[in-house]
Amino acid sequence: MLNESELATLRNRFKKDAEFLMQTSTSGDEGEKSQKEKDAKPLPRFNRHSVFWIVASVGVTYYVDFLRNIMENEDIKSWWFNVGLILLVICLSLAMFCIVYLEWFKGIEHYDHEYPAIPPITTAAFIAASCSFNMALWPVWSFFTPLILFTQFMGVVMFISLLG
Template identity: 60%
Template sequence: MPPFGYKTETSGAVEKKEKPLPRLNIHSGFWILASIVVTYYVDFFKTLKENFHTSSWFLCGSALLLVSLSIAFYCIVYLEWYCGIGEYDVKYPALIPITTASFIAAGICFNIALWHVWSFFTPLLLFTQFMGVVMFITLLG
């Protein structure tokens, strides 16, 4: 009998293949639906349009979000699809921290810019929008 924690050779031969989760599941459907509901009930796009020119925090957040999305598209479209570099985080280790930092800074700027509209609900609303967009993107790829 093998020591505790070791597998015998026969137990390793009977491995089950795990099925990948479907792209549209309850979790992703919930976030997409919640994002749609939030967008509709708080007049999200109307509020963004009204605050676009009045707040420098909003413009700063938009610029930081554009930086974050540009780096993300560079990694996905150019490095992974065009150049075939699957592990771009190993070859270019600074890209992921820069993208993450700019995205977090953009979120902070958007929270400050829209705080006067929704008060303490602002982080919750923006997080719901973020999760809805992320889950929708996962459906595409």
């Protein structure tokens, strides 16, 4: 076993080595970050991914006659559809509150730190709305309903990302 002085020497050596490693890794990270920041380019607004989802959404809207079916089809379960609409309005209202009021007017970029309950409530409202819409529209499109609604959702999200 090591005696007291050998143990102290070993401890000091590891402490010096650790300090040296921390100094070199910290200075290396700063140079690396600045180089990465210099090389970073903003992503282009129009990319294949966005265009694909927008075109797919327009195609699905046309092919399944989405808007006419929503307005005129009597097979839709209206109670589930109304619940989905209410939850979607809640979700969109919270999103608009965060984007328009908190970010644009108040200048709060990290609103999830100021109002930590908003992201989980918005997420829960959106998930519940999508489940409600799937239940309401299942009699119309059967097992294609989740695919149709997901395509519509992705098309809207990609279109909004092009606007901002």
